[in-house]
Structures are given as structure tokens and as C-alpha cells.
Amino acid sequence: xxxxxxxVLRLVALERAFHQGTREIHVLAGAxxxxxxGQCVALVGPSGSGKSTLLHIAGLLETPDSGHVVVxxxxxxxxxxxxxxxxxxxxxxxxxxxxxLLPEFSAMENVAIPQMILGRSRREGEERARKLLSALGLADxxxxxxxxxxxxxxxxxxxxxxxxxxxxxxxxDEPTGNLDPHTSELVFQELIGLFRSEGVAALIATxxxxxxxxxxxxxxxxxxxxVEISPNQI
Ligand code: ADP
Ligand code: MG
Numbered sequence: 001x002x003x004x005x006x007x008v009l010r011l012v013a014l015e016r017a018f019h020q021g022t023r024e025i026h027v028l029a030g031a032x033x034x035x036x037x038g039q040c041v042a043l044v045g046p047s048g049s050g051k052s053t054l055l056h057i058a059g060l061l062e063t064p065d066s067g068h069v070v071v072x073x074x075x076x077x078x079x080x081x082x083x084x085x086x087x088x089x090x091x092x093x094x095x096x097x098x099x100x101l102l103p104e105f106s107a108m109e110n111v112a113i114p115q116m117i118l119g120r121s122r123r124e125g126e127e128r129a130r131k132l133l134s135a136l137g138l139a140d141x142x143x144x145x146x147x148x149x150x151x152x153x154x155x156x157x158x159x160x161x162x163x164x165x166x167x168x169x170x171x172x173d174e175p176t177g178n179l180d181p182h183t184s185e186l187v188f189q190e191l192i193g194l195f196r197s198e199g200v201a202a203l204i205a206t207x208x209x210x211x212x213x214x215x216x217x218x219x220x221x222x223x224x225x226x227v228e229i230s231p232n233q234i
Contacts, residue, residue, distance in 0.1 A: 006073040007034035008201040009058060010167045010227075014067035016053055027053050028064065029224025035201045037168065040192055042212035042231075043205040045221035051205040052173055054221065058203065059092060059171045060084045072168055089118060093162030093200075095172035099154040101146040107133055107157045108142040112165045125164075132160035135197075136190050152183040159191050163198055170195060170202040176211070184208070209234050 017030040026100060027050035033043050043051050047224050056062040058069055060076055069076045071091055101110045111132060112125030120128075133142060136156040146154050153175065162170055175191065176184035188211045204215065212218050213234050219226045 004136040007036050007070070008036065008072055009033075009203065010068070010070035011054075011058060012068040012070065014054065014057060014064045014069075015224075016057065016064050017060075018052075026224050028057070028067075031067075031221065031224060031226045033203075033219055033228075034224050035169070035203055038199050039217060040195055040204065040215040041217045041219060042215040043203055043211065043219055043221060043226075044207060044212050044234075047161045047207065049221045050224065051221055054226075055108050055171050055173050055203065055205055060088055061093060080169065089114075090165060091168045093165070093167040093170045095155075095158055095162045095170065095175040095178045097174040099146065099158040101154060101157055101161070103146050106143045106145055107138060107149065107160075107172070110146070110157055111160045111164050116160060118165055128164060129160065130162055132194070134193055136160060150183075151179050152187050155179060155187050156190065158193065159187075163200065166198070168201060170200050170204075172202060172204040174205055174207070176208075177206070184211070188214070210212075 011031060012031050012032040013211060014028045017024050017026045031054060045051055055066050071087055076087060108126055108129045111123065111129035115125035115128060116122060136159065138156055141149060141153055149157065176188050179187060192214060206212055213231045215231060217228065218231050218234060219228050231233060
């Protein structure tokens with residue numbers, strides 16, 4: 001079998017409950033999905049429906065009560081911390097609502113450093129950083145530190161950082177949720193364009209249905225289950 005025949009991410013019957021006082025809330029109650037290379041999948045659902053919980057589990061930051069996370073054919077449930085960290089570093093890129101860039105470093109360095117951590121030379125790292133940042137219109141901002149960038153520019157830099165190591169999978173939690181509607185729209189368009197040109201699979205939590213309907217697929221987190229709907233139905 002080639003990689004094309006294996007989903008990049010397979011979530012199988014995930015369950016996760018939290019205790020609140022004497023109550024138990026079943027945030028995930030059998031959530032399943034296959035995400036394939038090149039697909040952008042919107043994960044929608046109201047606040048509190050469990051989107052972040054699902055992304056934390058898919059990103060191997062938390063373990064489910066039951067169910068499986070399979071990344072490129074590899075079941076991650078039985079892996080030790082070291083193996084999980086390696087998969088997170090090499091196969092996954094993360095984007096959060098707040099950029100979480102390193103404040104002391106330039107945009108270029110923020111995108112180059114994760115590559116250098118995996119053993120690439122500074123020159124190679126900076127070459128890819130320049131290419132990614134230029135693709136998002138930041139060619140004139142390479143030497144700016146995060147505080148010298150606008151909110152939209154910070155988030156564009158965070159998108160480039162997530163792609164730096166050529167991950168198979170991007171997990172994004174409300175990546176434009178902190179931007180004004182106009183900038184959010186622009187950055188979201190660019191993000192989808194760059195994901196498509198990089199051929200990466202992406203699972204993107206958003207409560208913005210206008211943005212969700214631009215994606216290849218839409219899944220709703222509803223009472224702990226993932227329900228797929230057609231993007232033009234929303
Ligand atoms: P969303 O990202 O869709 O807003 P979350 O995944 O953050 O939803 O939260 C889903 C539900 O799980 C919420 O009711 C939240 O309060 C609860 N929850 C999330 N994490 C924890 C935790 N660590 N302990 C207790 N409850 C939690
Ligand atoms: Mg959330």
C-alpha cells in the first residue's frame with residue numbers, strides 16, 4: 001500500500017469524559033474520522049462542544065479514555081512519550097488562536113528554528129522560511145520580531161512555522177479567531193491556499209461557518225460524535 005491509500009489521520013471511536021463536580025460530561029462519545037492527504041477539513045461546533053479536546057487528542061497531547069489515533073497508518077495509543085514527541089515534531093504542525101511565536105526572535109527565525117531543531121542547517125531553514133513567509137506576503141517582514149508585526153502578520157508567521165518541517169498534518173484551533181473579520185477572512189484564504197500548494201492534510205476548528213464552507217469537508221462535533229455535512233449545506 002502506498003501513502004495515498006492510508007489516511008494521514010484516522011480517529012477511531014474516541015471517547016473522553018470530564019468530571020464536573022458529581023457530573024460526568026461525555027465530551028467525545030465515539031468520534032471518528034479519516035482525513036486524507038491534501039484535504040482541508042473544517043471542525044465546527046459551538047463553544048464547549050469539544051473541538052479543542054478532539055484536537056489535543058489528535059495532536060497526541062492528551063490520551064482518550066478509549067478509541068484510537070492513527071497517524072499515517074501508525075496507531076499512537078501504545079507509543080511512549082518519546083515516540084509521540086517525535087511524531088508531533090516530524091508529522092504534525094500546530095496553529096493556535098494566539099500565535100505563540102518566540103518574542104525574542106524574528107519572523108524568519110521563528111520559522112527556521114523548528115527546522116534547525118530537526119537537524120537542518122540555518123541556511124536551509126532560512127531558505128524555506130523565506131519561501132513560506134513570502135508566499136503569505138511577508139517578504140518585507142522577515143527581520144521583524146512578533147511585537148513589530150500586526151495580528152494578521154503574526155498569525156501568518158505562525159502558519160508558516162506550522163508548515164516549516166513539511167508535516168503531513170496540520171491541526172489548527174480557531175487559527176483566525178483572534179483577528180478582526182476582514183483580516184480573518186484574508187488570512188484564512190491564504191492559509192487554505194498554502195495548505196493546498198503544500199499538499200498537507202488539515203483539521204481546522206472554527207466556529208465561523210462562512211469560513212468553514214470554503215473547505216473541502218465539514219464535520220460537526222455534535223453530542224460527542226463527528227457528523228459530516230456537505231460544505232454547501234451550511
Ligand atoms: P471547544 O473547544 O469546542 O470550545 P472544549 O474541548 O474546550 O470545547 O471543551 C469541551 C467541554 O469539556 C467543555 O464543557 C469544557 O468545560 C470541558 N473540559 C475541557 N477540558 C477539561 C478539563 N481538563 N477538565 C474538565 N473539563 C474540561
Ligand atoms: Mg476550543
